[in-house]
Amino acid sequence: MDFGSINPVILLASLMVASTPILLAALGEMVTEKSGVLNLGVEGMMIFGAVCGFIAAVESQSPAIGFLVAAIGGAALSMLFGVLTQIFLTTQVPAGLALTLFGTGLASLLGQNYQGISPPRMPEMHIPLLKDIPFLGPILFEHDAIVYLSILAVFAVWAFLKFTRAGLVLRAVGENHAAAHALGYKVKLVRFAAIGFGGAMAGLGGAYISLVRVPQWTDGITAGIGWIALAIVVFASWKAGRILIGAYLFGGITVLQLNLQAAGAKVPVELLSMSPFLATILVLVVISARRHGASNAPAMLGRIFHTS
């Protein structure tokens, strides 16, 4: 095998870019699940966010507006799920699957006239001084704003859940909705907010694929990233820090195997293609295979809340 042609700095820097969509979507889904709602529509919200962001960025020639519209689009689609599951009390699994099917179809319809167009380029934000650190500088500090935002979001979500009153209420709702209701907390309102946050984050993640990672619009552009995000939430035992590890691991191996394929490694391509999935699941299973690990799920996950 020839590793010589792979530049480790570029590899590691592109790892962060490859991981960002998964990281954003998984963080959003984690918050949704912490409130006790299982939204399997991540893939649908991502691809809808991807097309919304792409159209808005092309029309306005501003990537920032693109990301903003993507977040709004993802959140709007998630509200459909919210209305179905929280008001009409439909079962969450089929509602989530329907959301994915609906989002994929709608995105394909909206994106018909935007195939083959290049979106405006996302400006890079090089952090002064820090970027001059040898080796680490180019890896960590020569990215666009969304990459930094996604890492800030990991800390923000962690601190929100751990230290704030609102975070405590959100966890309480996911742990025992009947008790939270009895104490006077608005279970449905909290869940709507959590679903909306999950949608917005998935939308951002989707737009990052269509505006930065690829960057263009084609049907089915998210290619299952939403499902990986869902799996990462579970294997990361609903912990923000482990979601970062899981997302970077997946993104890292994806980039590495692409590089190996390009470098002509003598390993079957199929094996290389499946390696990110295998390695991510393996590592996270090992991490979560401790007491309270796999059973760390919010107790009300996927359960329907009836008032009274």
Add this chain to the structure above:
Amino acid sequence: MTALLKLEGLTREYPGVRANDDVSFSIGAGEVHALLGENGAGKSTLVKMIYGLEKPDAGRMELRGEPYAPVNPQAARAAGVAMVFQHFSLFEALTVAENVALGMENPPKMGELAKSIRDVSETYGLPLDPDRIVGDLSAGERQRVEIIRCLLQDPKLLIMDEPTSVLTPQEVEILFKTLRKLQSEGTSILYISHKLEEIRALCDGATILRLGKVVGECDPKTTTARDMAEMMVGQTLHVPTREAGEAGEVLLKVENLSMASSNPFGTTLKNVSLTLRAGEILGVGGVAGNGQDELLSVLSGEAKTAKGSVTFLGADISNLGPNARRKIGVLAAPEERLGHAAAPNMSLTENAVLTATIRKKLSKNNFVNWRAAEGFAKDVISTFDVRTPGPASAARSLSGGNLQKFVIGREVMQDPKVLVVNQPTWGVDASAAAAIRQALMDLAAQGAGLIVISQDLDELMEISDHFAALNEGRLTAPRPALGLTVDEIGLMMGGAHDMEVADV
């Protein structure tokens, strides 16, 4: 005594039911007032209105002479009304301090909160570590969390909904000392229970509800428990009777059984041994969450155990599943009616088939004989006086008591050799409970062996030949039930679980 809380003509209607009908009474400052009534009498609806969870359709409330109409529990707490719930309103995966913070309006920083939890818990003799995860606590400790959550808000009125149902007699004594101390500090307590002796020991006044209406007030210190019970039920109580039979051959034997629970917050069974003879009723007491569910799952066959640990008539059955055990006559009725003992959305006929198909031969070549199944369901309904439109009704449409009669009746009528029941009369009104106990005793008189797991000690004392207690997954050696004192029972249940009497 000036009135702290005054209720006038409170009425609350649900579709088809008038849960509260023109309810009026008042609670004095520093008074411990009992609210008595059967399940479904409207006690819960009434306290939900006082705590701001429900709004009355008509009527008004006054707190300290001011009109009082809380729009939500936060408003009720701000007005000085706190509540300890019957089914704990706790969050298992969160710590004690987080649980307390969730029940407060303006909780201090976690560090300060932890300190005040320690202070209050020591003052009232309810030791509690604020950093522990609630899921790891015993039922008694969980109740302390609820009580301390209320006490930290310095309430004027404390509502307690069936607080002693999960405590050992010693823990009840300590709780009463805490409540009397609160009373001496001027706090009023609204105490909901159907344990009449407790109310006689603790309360200054009592209001009795039946079918949503106030049917009487009394001074519990001077009224007998029997009189109060008859006011609650509205009829003369029938006390079950039983002919003592000779203990027969050994039916079921459990030897040195240990098993880890499948639930992360469950209890591990440790070295459990018991012997059950034909015609015997073995009562198993203990505070909830000390291994009751696990013991039932071991006996019913839901959990398989080490070879030789469970034997029936000398044959090893530890590796047989529930259906194989049903075939040889070992039946079980678990506690949770909706979801464990019965499938909520299925009809009574379908539910009957689920456990009775083997012994009642309700199916042939894997095809269900629906006519026979419906006949069996009808038999259960008429024999056990289950109030339902018919066997086609969904299980969830029945009231708790009626469904309980059905799931117990379904097992009793399969003519079991061994029957294990968990909480057979939980949430069942007094006359239906008496009927269920009578059926269990009749079954034993016909030569079956019964294991009755229950948290109702009066019930166990009434029907058991032998009594054993579960404490942290260990089963005490069974003792003859006749002549056991409350103190002895309490010690078998693990005594006071490191609680101490309030010393201020």
